[in-house]
Amino acid sequence: MPEASDIVTPEVTRPHAPTIAPGPPELDVSVVIPVGRDVGDLRGLFGAITRELSALERSHEIIFIADGVSGDTLEILTDLEAESDRVVLIRFRQTFGESVALSAGFERARGATLVTFAPYLQVVPSCLRKVLEALDAGNDFVSAWRHPRVDPLLNRLQSNSFNWVTRAVTGVPIHDLNCGLRGMKREVAQDLTFHGDMFRFLPILASKQGFRVAEVKVNHMTEMGKRGFFGVGVSIRRFLDILTLFFLVKFTRKPLRFFGLIGAVLIFSGLLISAYLVVLKVMGESLAGRPLLLFGTLLLVLGVQMLSIGLLGEIIIYLHARKIREYVVDEEL
Amino acid sequence: MSELPEAPVLSIVIPLYNEEESLRPLWDAIQAVLPELPSTEVVFVDDGSSDTTPEILAELKATGAPIRALMLKRNFGQTPAMAAGFDHARGRIVVTLDGDLQNDPTDIPRLLEEMDKGYDLVCGWRKNRRDTYLTRILPSRIANWLIGRITGVRIHDYGCTLKAFRSEVVRHLNLYADQHRFIPAIAAGHGAQVKEIVVNHHPRRYGTSKYGIGRTFKVMADVVTLRMCTRFASRPAHWFGIMSVPFFVMSVIFGLATFLNLLELIRFGGLDVGYEAQTVFPSIAFLFFYLAVHLIALGFLSELFLRVSDHRMTEIIDAGGV
Numbered sequence: 042m043p044e045a046s047d048i049v050t051p052e053v054t055r056p057h058a059p060t061i062a063p064g065p066p067e068l069d070v071s072v073v074i075p076v077g078r079d080v081g082d083l084r085g086l087f088g089a090i091t092r093e094l095s096a097l098e099r100s101h102e103i104i105f106i107a108d109g110v111s112g113d114t115l116e117i118l119t120d121l122e123a124e125s126d127r128v129v130l131i132r133f134r135q136t137f138g139e140s141v142a143l144s145a146g147f148e149r150a151r152g153a154t155l156v157t158f159a160p161y162l163q164v165v166p167s168c169l170r171k172v173l174e175a176l177d178a179g180n181d182f183v184s185a186w187r188h189p190r191v192d193p194l195l196n197r198l199q200s201n202s203f204n205w206v207t208r209a210v211t212g213v214p215i216h217d218l219n220c221g222l223r224g225m226k227r228e229v230a231q232d233l234t235f236h237g238d239m240f241r242f243l244p245i246l247a248s249k250q251g252f253r254v255a256e257v258k259v260n261h262m263t264e265m266g267k268r269g270f271f272g273v274g275v276s277i278r279r280f281l282d283i284l285t286l287f288f289l290v291k292f293t294r295k296p297l298r299f300f301g302l303i304g305a306v307l308i309f310s311g312l313l314i315s316a317y318l319v320v321l322k323v324m325g326e327s328l329a330g331r332p333l334l335l336f337g338t339l340l341l342v343l344g345v346q347m348l349s350i351g352l353l354g355e356i357i358i359y360l361h362a363r364k365i366r367e368y369v370v371d372e373e374l
Numbered sequence: 375m376s377e378l379p380e381a382p383v384l385s386i387v388i389p390l391y392n393e394e395e396s397l398r399p400l401w402d403a404i405q406a407v408l409p410e411l412p413s414t415e416v417v418f419v420d421d422g423s424s425d426t427t428p429e430i431l432a433e434l435k436a437t438g439a440p441i442r443a444l445m446l447k448r449n450f451g452q453t454p455a456m457a458a459g460f461d462h463a464r465g466r467i468v469v470t471l472d473g474d475l476q477n478d479p480t481d482i483p484r485l486l487e488e489m490d491k492g493y494d495l496v497c498g499w500r501k502n503r504r505d506t507y508l509t510r511i512l513p514s515r516i517a518n519w520l521i522g523r524i525t526g527v528r529i530h531d532y533g534c535t536l537k538a539f540r541s542e543v544v545r546h547l548n549l550y551a552d553q554h555r556f557i558p559a560i561a562a563g564h565g566a567q568v569k570e571i572v573v574n575h576h577p578r579r580y581g582t583s584k585y586g587i588g589r590t591f592k593v594m595a596d597v598v599t600l601r602m603c604t605r606f607a608s609r610p611a612h613w614f615g616i617m618s619v620p621f622f623v624m625s626v627i628f629g630l631a632t633f634l635n636l637l638e639l640i641r642f643g644g645l646d647v648g649y650e651a652q653t654v655f656p657s658i659a660f661l662f663f664y665l666a667v668h669l670i671a672l673g674f675l676s677e678l679f680l681r682v683s684d685h686r687m688t689e690i691i692d693a694g695g696v
Contacts, residue, residue, distance in 0.1 A: 251422075251446070251447040251448040251450060252447065253447075294550050294551035295551045295552075295592075295595070295596070295599075297595040297596075297598065297599050298591070298592055298595045298596075301591075301595045301598075302591065302595075305591075322647075322650075327649050327650070328649075328650050328654065329649035329650050329652065329653040329654065330653070331654075334650075334654050334658070335654055335657055335658070335661075338657075338658050338661050338662075339661060342621075342661050342662070342664065342665045345617075345621070345665055345669075346665065346668060349614065349617065349668070349669055349672050350672070351595075352598075352599070352602060352613070352614075352672075353672050353675060353676055353679075355599040355602065355603065356602070356603065356610055356676045356679060356680070357679050358550070358551075359599070359603040360679060360680060360683035361683065362548035362549075362550055363548045363684075365548065365550045366457070366461075367450060367451075367453065367454035367457060367550055367551075368446050368447075368450045368454035368455065368457060368458040369446065369447040369448075369450075370444050370445065370446060370447070370458060370462075371445045371446060371447045372445050373442060373443065373444050373445070373462070374431060374432055374435045374441075374442070374443035374445065
């Protein structure tokens with residue numbers, strides 16, 4: 042049985058960045074693996090990662106986060122924890138999602154470098170070396186790019202269009218946001234806050250925060266354990282994620298610039314329409330049969346509503362100003 | 375050569391972005407005025423310069439001068455660079471200075487004199503500005519007038535970087551999102567005593583200005599926010615309540631018109647709006663009523679946010695006098 046201290050019930054939303062265990066890092070690498078719905082051969086994955094890291098002579102730990110899983114999967118994880126002192130198991134009683142799982146793993150991590158993996162063999166394990174080398178070369182965050190992809194055409198199409206739209210919207214040139222393999226320095230994990238589905242956008246959040254982000258090509262394997270094609274519901278959610286990301290990245294500190302612009306345009310159009318109709322009325326035309334009058338009023342109302350929501354946003358940000366830090370100091374001479 | 379003091383009285387914060395040509399002359403000018411100042415640290419903040427600014431800073435630092443150099447990870451912009459300097463400054467008094475030599479370090483002793491009189495924030499006023507009129511001075515005049523008018527803190531030159539702060543003011547400023555333009559208004563909103571004195575201004579010798587016009591909308595949005603947050607943050611429900619009044623009045627007017635129409639009483643001058651009153655006026659009245667209620671509800675919501683936050687309006691007043 043796992044000890045009581047291993048059972049973590051985190052808050053669903055995380056107001057603060059993960060507070061990483063204080064003190065200097067005790068290990069070279071912490072591997073964080075959130076284990077959720079899609080699971081592959083965990084034993085094989087564990088073996089491959091430890092072999093690779095041992096060959097590289099890096100001290101390491103592997104943190105599994107059991108995100109509400111039960112049955113065989115949980116059994117394998119508890120067995121692994123019992124067999125190896127390099128394995129840390131964090132158990133959630135229910136599914137909290139990948140962002141919360143990653144944050145919990147980051148919090149527990151003792152390594153100077155943090156690496157995340159998908160809970161199934163996704164890329165050739167030796168690619169871990171490339172990621173670590175890129176971090177050693179001075180990058181703060183390394184995103185893996187599965188290239189060439191070996192997925193079915195439809196799957197690739199979906200994934201590519203998601204990545205393309207995100208690149209276009211954010212301007213951060215990352216080609217494969219859905220790859221589970223990422224590497225980052227400890228300070229990056231300390232600094233980033235993310236929730237919901239935002240874990241996908243970790244490289245973008247890191248880049249916007251001023252960290253050096255690099256991308257390395259890795260060799261893709263046929264992914265055993267992952268679901269295939271994703272439905273329309275998933276596409277809609279990804280699209281909403283991108284919209285949220287766009288708003289959060291550009292306007293988090295200045296919501297009124299966003300809502301205010303929309304509101305101003307709506308109000309202006311509403312006033313213009315109303316003025317036009319008043320002129321018509323003065324010239325003798327009846328407005329009784331004209332839906333345009335209602336439309337003008339509606340635009341005005343909607344515009345003021347947008348504006349007021351922007352003001353509310355500004356109040357929220359202002360009240361939290363002391364928690365905002367917009368800069369990252371590289372070093373002090 | 376003076377050493378970097380352990381507990382300086384004065385911190386001079388200077389944000390730098392690609393100032394390789396100005397940096398050495400600037401340091402010479404500061405060094406010339408150092409003997410007149412109390413124990414001082416100079417905090418340079420390199421905002422991700424792509425030129426040789428970092429190397430020059432390292433060289434200056436190597437001479438043993440009382441310099442601290444904060445190297446930011448990338449170019450974050452003026453406000454974050456300033457905030458970084460503020461967060462790391464240790465002096466009881468903090469002076470901010472432009473990195474482009476347009477401010478004159480010899481004005482610093484005069485700023486300190488004013489601080490001794492008990493002010494919390496002394497702002498420089500570039501009365502004889504040496505810039506092009508149409509692209510720099512005129513937009514700035516308009517902006518200063520607008521900011522002063524809307525926030526109620528009327529000083530002449532919001533854009534002048536040369537300022538002296540009591541450290542308590544700096545600690546409670548919490549700058550974010552381009553707020554460096556509004557520092558006096560924010561500080562005054564927190565209860566700081568603000569004073570303005572005329573300072574020297576030199577034309578730009580090196581490089582080009584890193585600002586321009588074309589940010590009017592942003593500044594407008596920011597000023598509205600500022601007014602609300604510095605003056606009404608203690609009672610946000612009032613803000614939204616006042617906003618709702620005109621729409622409530624409109625809704626009553628249109629509602630009344632609808633009602634009066636039933637009594638066949640309605641004529642404005644030569645205009646007969648009887649048909650409209652029968653058809654569209656009720657809908658318009660409903661829409662405006664809906665908006666008024668929405669605004670009042672948002673007011674309550676914002677009160678709720680204020681209640682659960684740890685924000686205090688009176689931080690600087692409570693911090694006590696000099």
